[in-house]
Amino acid sequence: MRYKGLIENPSVAYRHRKVLVTGGLGFIGSNVAVRLAEAGAQVTVVDSSVPGCGANSYNLAQAPGVRVIHADIRDSGALAGELLGVDFVFNLAGEISHVHSMQNPSRDADLNATAQLHFLEECSRQAPGRRIVYASTRQIYGVPQYLPVDEQHPVRPVDFNGVHKYAATVYHQLWTEMGRLDARILCLTNVYGPRMALNVPGQGFLGHFLRVGLLGETIRIFGDGRQLRDPVYVDDVVDAFLMAGAADNPPRRLWNVGGAAALPLATIAETIARVAGAPAPVYQPFPPEHKTIDIGSYSTDSSRIRKDLGWRPTIPFEEGIRRTVQYFGPELPHYLSRCAVMATRRS
Amino acid sequence: MRYKGLIENPSVAYRHRKVLVTGGLGFIGSNVAVRLAEAGAQVTVVDSSVPGCGANSYNLAQAPGVRVIHADIRDSGALAGELLGVDFVFNLAGEISHVHSMQNPSRDADLNATAQLHFLEECSRQAPGRRIVYASTRQIYGVPQYLPVDEQHPVRPVDFNGVHKYAATVYHQLWTEMGRLDARILCLTNVYGPRMALNVPGQGFLGHFLRVGLLGETIRIFGDGRQLRDPVYVDDVVDAFLMAGAADNPPRRLWNVGGAAALPLATIAETIARVAGAPAPVYQPFPPEHKTIDIGSYSTDSSRIRKDLGWRPTIPFEEGIRRTVQYFGPELPHYLSRCAVMATRRS
Known part of the structure; x- marks a missing residue:
């Protein structure tokens, strides 16, 4: 199969297709699930709502077409029927917190490495050769050398989260090299x-700044605020997931x-x-527990995905x-609930 | 504390010191244990003899001063008394096989990553700040780019063993950066x-070639035999372990x-x-299951350890x-026993 070139409208690839989204109650996962449902896919979300990992069932409250299975991605019994015949997997389950790790x-090893290892084994058994798009992280690179x-x-990687996300990244690559899955990694x-x-x-x-700002409180910046970051809007990221999944035989996979x-x-x-008023x-000075894992400035060279898939960030x-x-204006109570706070305390 | 410079006779650092060797029934671990015992250390070996990992109780049969605890390195109950008051840990427990992984x-994740994570947590709790020398591998580099x-x-890394040994390598580095252990990595x-x-x-x-040669049979080489390797004699490697453990405040740790x-x-x-007669x-051609993880030629630049610790290989x-x-001449039966074969079959 030859590489089909740049992906202009990835949504068409998913119409009437069976798609599984792991971690689909989380921030990015739910946005992926919603967009796939809008594109006409049959979307099933698997999420075990691990306390502290950011799952929020309200994220899919306005997406009635999306089925939600409350299960751990290691629970092969619960997943068996879902993986058979699945066309695409968007794999966003995990814990993203450096600090928790x-x-x-x-706990981080369990959620980000072991769980992925079991899930990929099960995928490759039940849905051999299937496309899977994995949400990896810039943290695998650690402190930028340039x-x-x-x-x-x-x-x-400079923290446990980074090394476990890296392990899972390599797992996806190895299963692909063995010809047992067709993974793409972002x-x-x-x-x-x-x-x-x-x-x-x-x-x-970013979530912290937004919460404080949306509550009309004062954002406190650690350090002098000169470190660079290149935030990317979630709709752009969803585009990247859909393009990565839709590409036939892409020249690179990460x-x-x-x-x-x-x-x-x-x-x-x-x-x-x-903007939040x-x-x-x-x-204020860096608190010691954050300083350990501060990586200084970071910015991304996204030219490879632009070249391979035609993706670029579109939202300033x-x-x-x-x-x-605007989204959080009327929705804020659903994202500040006592439930979410308690769940975190239990983690 | 300043760096004390090159290590001329590392053995003196271990006299009357309490030393724990994990994986000490294995090939390199037992050689480390024997040398430490000869240097006057109080040596305790911890080894759970996981089938397929190469433990052989005969390895310590001629080292009566060495205590052996048959326990998994995750068994904090069994290790509790041993870690308290320990001066040095030589950490060689693990599975080295690419093919098994x-x-x-x-299984590889469990033995090489999860087990190390639990062991290091326990070490840092019971023996905070203690020196630990970890046996990592060239496999973390994968296919050499130069x-x-x-x-x-x-x-x-190009196989599961490589990614899990890399994870454990980073674990040692992170615990050291957090100030909770003083790890050195080879x-x-x-x-x-x-x-x-x-x-x-x-x-x-190498073990395979030696076994075949020692049995007087014909060694079969996969491929054309032109790939380079730089084998190192175990006594030289034991020197490196002892030097790495003895160095006060070395400029680098890997x-x-x-x-x-x-x-x-x-x-x-x-x-x-x-030599074996x-x-x-x-x-003969490469069998397919080996080809997947063949990395071509490999050779090591050992100049950093030479510069930092004064180590160099001495045995041509x-x-x-x-x-x-010569060693295996009279000992061969102990290394070809039916027991070892059966243990492997169970793995």
């Missing part, structure tokens, strides 16, 4: 947008996915505060924040 | 010598450890056959093979 490395970071950048930078887990600590600074612009944290915070941000940061604030 | 990835391979070479090339697991399939080509010369497989096989080797290959053949 340093507090409890075994900017922007491309796919040739050395792998050097190494995501900081993603933001509707359905973010605003009230789950340790899910990244792509970095980043935002259009590298912005100082100060600019990011000021934009959020301004919150007070101007203030600055301020516009993305405007849409995000 | 491709046949059963979960030769000889130094420590800056990109990490790109990335070993192919090691050979007395106490090798000759009769355990999947433990590398070192590649390789042999003095990169030799074609054909030369390696011919040397073994000649076996027929000349023959050549032919001399090492002579000593190995």
